[in-house]
Amino acid sequence: MLVVPLLFASCNLKEGNREQMVDLQEVKDDPEAQLKHLTTAIGQSAGDGSLYARRAVVLLRKGQLEEALNDADKAVKLTGNEPSSLFVKAQALRALGRQEEALPLALQAERNSYQSSSLYVLLGELNLQKGQYEQAQMFLIKAQELAPHDEFAFYYKGRVAEATGDTASALKNYRLALQQAPAFMEPMRELSGLLVAQNRFEEARPYINTAQGLAPEDAQLWYFRGTVLQAAQKQDSALVAYGKAVALNDTLTGAHYWLGLQKHKLGENEAAIFHLQKASPAYGGEPKYLSTLASAYERSGQNINALAAYRRLLQVAPNNTYAYQAISRLKNKIAKPRPENTGVQQVQIEQ
Template identity: 25%
Template sequence: MDPAGPLLAQAVPLHQAGRLGEAEALYRQALAVRPGHPDALHLLGMAACQTGRFAEAVDLIGQAVAGNRSVPDYHANLAFALHAVGRHPEAEAACRRALRLRPGFPEAANTLGNALSARRLWSEAERAYREALRGRPGYVEAHGNLGTVLQALGRAAEAEPHLRTALAANPALAEARLALGRALADLGRPEDAVEELRAARRVRPGHGPTLAALAVVVERLGDVGGAEGLQRRALALFPDDAELWNLHGQTLHRQDRTAAAAQAYARAVRLFPTMAEALTNLGTVRRESGDPAAAAVLHRQALDCRRDYAAAHANLGLALQDLGDPAGAEAAFGLALRHDPGERLAALNRALLRLKAGRLAEGWADYAGRPTAGRPALPEWQGEDLTGRHLLIRREQGLGDELMFASCYADAIGRSGHVTIECDRRLVPLFARAFPAATVRRPSDDPRDADLYALAGSLPRHLRSALDTFPPSAGWIVADPERTAARRRAMGDGGLVVGIAWTSWRTDRSRRGAYTALDAWAPLFAVPGVRFVSLQYDGRYDAIAEAEGRFGVAIRHDPADDLANDLETAAALTAACDLVVSVASAPGELAAALGVPVWRVCWADWTQLGTAVRPWYPTLRPYTPPPGGTLADALARAARDLRALAGSAR
């Protein structure tokens, strides 16, 4: 007869009734009667768990397991206590032992998911939570945990029903409400997200991750200052929370505060060295700061933590591309897409890499997977016969790209019975003149007056599959002849007229290296017999005045011209020039589309399609820096050629 049995029989009902102190006393008496009794140790450990004494619980339940390794509950509850004290790999091992002893054990599977989630092994955690729900379909905590993991995996639509199921049964599940708020934000419902996150804050007013998530949504609603304030409050409460530092870094990064973002990401990595998101975010900042080698190291560290992390593979590809390893970059983009076929930035960057190498068929196929918005509720044209069908061509990108892709419009019009072109409102008169057989209009919200549609950037996949499919004609846009003649008369005689554009108002971190300061144009300003005209659509009158004074050159400009919004005027002014010298910006694209000779001072890019020219524009000549050179070197070469051209004109 077990001498501890009667004592345990008295203790268990007290334990179940919540009278833990009395139950614990009886468990200890049982252990005095029979030292090492596994059930007594296990139950005493569970009482310790219920009163928050998790380290003590680990010791007690661990002794129970040592006394009897065949009881699955012992292993499952030991895992619960180990997880609570942060010993997640040991918790995982204990859960797996419990599941071997009792396959489908819901509590063990749920705790396994928690241990995996704590290590950010989201995909494995998802499998564990689904196993828990197979064992018990109504398991509220597992629904909430699964929803939280699905949200972390970026599958917000799948997460929402699980989270709502959990909250309907237990509205106090703050983690589930936090995850629901994040999921709603990911689904583009920021107002609903704010409501849920504020409800989560009422449950836990000082919870740092909830403050941080609310900050993310507030930022999406346009209140950047409010978002940063919420993050700083959260960090004041939880200065050692790596997730908060990572989120704060993302906010700073979006504001282009690169140095501060790097410090926040680095702080997150110090606090959580295996946090893959912070590692790859820090790598991205290092690359943008001009250190792709350091970036590649950080992205690889992130992948050591999470081999299936698609964003880290994509970011590694960008770093390898900067390091001159296109094959490695392409492989990295491919791994990103293998782990997440929806990783559209990887598809876009692999497309640009392949197009830059002249691999048009592969490149355009990838380009179809680029991030886009505003697809209408119509079938998309896949290159089939268009005879008798109404095709809608829809703009999707910036003005420069829109002008470049418009070189395909005449071919599309020739294949279709009717084409409607939706374009930037500023281009409507120019495109109406260029494509009189088409209907030209500004973008509509949800057009349904066509049979099918094509995004402007998708047309080359069907119309420019090889270099010999690019038409040799110079220019497809025509400026207003009377306005052009008037501009030319106003310039008078006296030398070569050269339009210039040296920068852009889009000087974010991804484009900054494509532009110059006007000071760098000194070699061109020194060429005699040249009259310069500013085609800079954002004015830059102070820079012009400074350059005129410094270099003793006249740069014709008229503040009454609105070159940003009045493209008819911009086109006439451009067409009146003998030559345009431009960085990679819209004025140069407009000039080339008009058939004006253009010298494009730029880095070699994908739009050259593996050639030394730009097949889209027969009148455009790229001036790219030599290996290891800068745009200033390209400008110096353009100045030498301009001197020769001006001399021959004289």
């Protein structure tokens, strides 16, 4: 999962004739004041593309993404593809989830000699998302040449390392990101996930706790919390955490798998089937998954589905003697006429 920070360098936009009217230094911490001043300046100098680019940056910070893209479009048209305007537009497109459109604009800004650690971080992120890890790493190194302590560069270097299987480097870079920005949630979350995957639950716990204080509705963090609680044998609390995780993100197959196992143990077979079916993409070939699913089907009277699941179990675990017994039992159940149907037939005959 990629973080979507807003990466801003100092704009270095060409000053328009009336740009001196906008004292952004005085209002830098007040987005509404910035918007008011910039809108006034645009009204007096509508042909100044730098003003639109500046307003786009403020709108991005406020989360008004479509409005930011509109202003960035105007900036690019008015400034003749000035590289800093291209960079602002690339950020707006990336924030809107339109990475394929953002990448060529960011590359064009770089080709036009725009020097900014934020631009290189953006290029690193966009290449990471495309699976172009060497390119991503190259741009992130360039970012750190300009800004050696950039927390986003460390974070994305961690993501590249994790994607390429270099867990030690990933852990190191996530920790370096947090040294620069202790309240940076995303490296906390990724660091938590790696520690949980290595069964280093006590190390992971404080990172999870802190990250959840920053992002209480993050599904992945609830999943990690559930795993830590499960390892501590706090099954009821783990059940709550995993339930919260899938309520926030229904695609978390690990949480669904554990919920399915637990619901089966509790005798809640319909719930077990629901969660196990959700877990199928990641766990569908595992013997424990198949045996639990088959049992839940059989317990709930879905004998044909149970038979199919036991047969799949034998494909992955040919020596599973219980599966052979269950298949024989289920074949007999399916072959026998149902008593209730016989009763209905007898009533009809008597009438």
